[in-house]
Amino acid sequence: xxxxxxxxxxxxxxxxxxxxxxxxxxxxxxxxxxxxxxxxxxxxxxxxxxxxxxxxxxxxxxxxxxxxxxxxxxxxxxxxxxxxxxxxxxxxxxxxxxxxxxxxxxxxxxxxxxxxxxxxxxxxxxxxxxxxxxxxxxxxxxxxxxxxxxxxxxxxxxxxxxxxxxxxxxxxxxxxxxxxxxxxxxxxxxxxxxxxxxxxxxxxxxxxxxxxxxxxxxxxxxxxxxxxxxxxxxxxxxxxxxxxxxxxxxxxxxxxxxxxxxxxxxxxxxxxxxxxxxxxxxxxxxxxxxxxxxxxxxxxxxxxxxxxxxxxxxxxxxxxxxxxxxxxxxxxxxxxxxxxxxxxxxxxxxxxxxxxxxxxxxxxxxxxxxxxxxxxxxxxxxxxxxxxxxxxxxxxxxxxxxxxxxxxxxxxxxxxxxxxxxxxxxxxxxxxxxxxxxxxxxxxxxxxxxxxxxxxxxxxxxxxxxxxxxxxxxxxxxxxxxxxxxxxxxxxxxxxxxxxxxxxxxxxxxx
Numbered sequence: 001x002x003x004x005x006x007x008x009x010x011x012x013x014x015x016x017x018x019x020x021x022x023x024x025x026x027x028x029x030x031x032x033x034x035x036x037x038x039x040x041x042x043x044x045x046x047x048x049x050x051x052x053x054x055x056x057x058x059x060x061x062x063x064x065x066x067x068x069x070x071x072x073x074x075x076x077x078x079x080x081x082x083x084x085x086x087x088x089x090x091x092x093x094x095x096x097x098x099x100x101x102x103x104x105x106x107x108x109x110x111x112x113x114x115x116x117x118x119x120x121x122x123x124x125x126x127x128x129x130x131x132x133x134x135x136x137x138x139x140x141x142x143x144x145x146x147x148x149x150x151x152x153x154x155x156x157x158x159x160x161x162x163x164x165x166x167x168x169x170x171x172x173x174x175x176x177x178x179x180x181x182x183x184x185x186x187x188x189x190x191x192x193x194x195x196x197x198x199x200x201x202x203x204x205x206x207x208x209x210x211x212x213x214x215x216x217x218x219x220x221x222x223x224x225x226x227x228x229x230x231x232x233x234x235x236x237x238x239x240x241x242x243x244x245x246x247x248x249x250x251x252x253x254x255x256x257x258x259x260x261x262x263x264x265x266x267x268x269x270x271x272x273x274x275x276x277x278x279x280x281x282x283x284x285x286x287x288x289x290x291x292x293x294x295x296x297x298x299x300x301x302x303x304x305x306x307x308x309x310x311x312x313x314x315x316x317x318x319x320x321x322x323x324x325x326x327x328x329x330x331x332x333x334x335x336x337x338x339x340x341x342x343x344x345x346x347x348x349x350x351x352x353x354x355x356x357x358x359x360x361x362x363x364x365x366x367x368x369x370x371x372x373x374x375x376x377x378x379x380x381x382x383x384x385x386x387x388x389x390x391x392x393x394x395x396x397x398x399x400x401x402x403x404x405x406x407x408x409x410x411x412x413x414x415x416x417x418x419x420x421x422x423x424x425x426x427x428x429x430x431x432x433x434x435x436x437x438x439x440x441x442x443x444x445x446x447x448x449x450x451x452x453x454x455x456x457x458x459x460x461x462x463x464x465x466x467x468x469x470x471x472x473x474x475x476x477x478x479x480x481x482x483x484x485x486x487x488x489x490x491x492x493x494x495x496x497x498x499x500x501x502x503x504x505x506x507x508x509x510x511x
Contacts, residue, residue: 059453061094061133061140063085064084064085064086064131065082065083065085065092065094065140066082066083067080067081067082067094068080068081068082068083071093076097076098076101076102077097079093079095079096080093080094080096081094081143082143086446086449090363092141092143093140093141093143093144094139094141095141096138096139097109097137097138099134099135099137108210111214112139112210112212113127113130113137113139114214115183115214116139116141116209117470118181119177119178119181119209120177120385120424121177121385121425122203122377123170123171123174123204123205123206124174124177124205124206125141125142125144125194125206126362127141127142129470130470141207142205144195144196144197144205145196145198146194146197146198146199146202147194149167149190149204150189150193152190152195153190153259153260153263157263158260158261158263159260159261161261161293161298164257164261164298165324165325167193167260168253168257168260168325170203170204171188171204171256172253172316173320173377173383173385174385175206175249175250175316176316176317176383177386178212178249179246179249180384180385180386182214183212183214183215184212184213184215184225184245184246184248184249185206185209185211185252186213186225186229186230187208187210187212187230187231187234188206188234188249188253188256189231189233189234189252189255189256190256190259190260192206192208193206194207196366197366203373211229213225213227215246224244224245225243225244226242226243226244230248230252232269232275232276232279233255233265233267234251234252234255235251235252235276235279236248236252236279237251237279237280237282237308238310240279240280241280245310247310247313249316250305250310250313250315250316251306251310253305253319254301254302254305255267255306257298257301257305258302258306261290261294261302262288262291266285266306267279267282280308281308282306282307284306286299297322300324301314301322305319317384320383335378335395335398336371336375337399337400339372339375339432340395340399342431342432343392343395343396343428343432344396344401344403344411346414346431347414349486349503350487350503351482351483352464352483352484352486352487352495352503353487353503353504355467355468355471356447356451356504357430358417358426358471359447359450359467360430360433360444360446360447360504361426361429361433363443363447364429364433364443368433369433372428372429372432372433375432376425376429378395379392379394379395379428384422386422386423387422387423388421388422389408389409392411392415392423396408415427415428415431418473441501444497444501448497448500450467451467451495453467457496458494459494459495459500460493461477461481461493464480464483464484465480468480481493487499
């Protein structure tokens with residue numbers, strides 16, 4: 001089942017591409033949740049769905065959102081459009097999974113939520129929150145109105161090479177970030193990429209992390225996975241063989257590129273078994289007339305992605321440096337000195353202010369963050385989806401700011417909320433947004449109500465703990481009490497809306 005928007009007429013679209021492809025797409029729906037997942041390996045480090053404290057009155061989904069029409073349906077639940085009651089302009093996608101239909105694999109849902117909490121990139125779907133009503137787990141995410149990449153291919157028959165290169169760069173940026181943080185998607189296909197809106201230059205975003213898995217030493221997992229998951233036309237040969245690593249995603253990316261450029265799949269078959277056999281052989285055919293109009297650099301990248309030996313296959317980092325991208329002319333972009341000034345002077349008054357800004361950036365409109373998003377891309381020279389101290393220093397230098405190392409380290413420490421040694425996308429937005437916009441009372445109220453889950457009119461330590469853990473922050477209750485103490489001047493262990501406004505009122509910086 002698609003994570004965010006899966007159109008209900010997809011089977012008829014597939015029929016237009018190839019009648020045999022319709023049959024294999026139905027197989028995926030039946031096997032999208034694998035019942036043989038080894039729990040010992042793949043169910044660790046996941047959060048509970050329930051509220052972190054019994055003191056907070058349980059909020060229901062319908063307390064916060066008006067539920068609109070169904071926009072997708074699968075074997076285990078539905079995806080519906082939702083509207084936030086406190087902000088009618090905030091439209092979301094709500095994925096509701098019937099836990100009784102998947103009761104033997106609830107750990108997969110928990111892992112999906114854990115992964116959504118851990119990823120933070122402009123080209124990955126934004127996660128808001130979850131609700132658990134006993135029967136259903138509701139995952140609330142960003143709503144993307146621009147439709148699927150698959151639909152764009154169907155509409156045009158194929159994508160011209162210049163536009164395909166633009167899409168491929170966005171896809172690889174997102175995949176590179178996933179792999180940097182130890183997440184393997186395992187079901188990359190055109191249906192799992194959405195455009196944020198209908199504009200010609202809309203961002204492309206990865207969705208549906210239902211089959212994703214964590215890998216690497218930081219998660220106490222090996223770099224090899226064994227579970228047979230994915231979609232027949234896009235699954236890598238090593239997945240079929242039963243032992244694989246994150247480079248399986250790069251095979252899928254290569255197949256997506258092939259489909260964009262030609263309008264058909266490289267490995268076909270009348271049945272899934274035939275498709276799998278052709279995938280394992282991996283014989284890439286570039287002899288048809290359509291290839292006469294495709295450049296040699298594009299063909300070269302395809303040959304280095306669609307290669308059966310994963311050891312010989314490019315990683316996302318290397319693929320982004322392929323000359324197919326570097327040869328394309330790009331407009332020279334100057335960094336906005338005001339954005340760099342905001343980074344330089346960002347110094348949050350408290351951990352509570354940091355947390356509040358982290359919430360606020362989730363609810364800002366595209367118009368409010370569009371130029372900041374572009375600045376993030378420009379500063380992120382190694383294209384890993386996070387900023388390191390060298391990149392921050394180079395950005396400062398480009399704007400004529402040269403600082404002693406001690407000052408540079410202090411700036412970076414203020415930006416790096418979690419102390420991970422890198423600045424996440426949302427941390428970058430939080431550092432720059434407060435100096436660029438006037439936070440109106442409505443925006444502040446929306447953020448306040450995210451914390452005030454039990455509608456008491458004030459924020460308690462239990463509220464803060466619940467919100468921070470839902471954001472993926474690893475905090476203890478003692479740490480939360482200390483966070484509250486920083487702003488709780490009257491020692492009531494409560495933060496009123498007036499306190500909250502004051503906390504965020506003086507963020508504007510004159511550069």
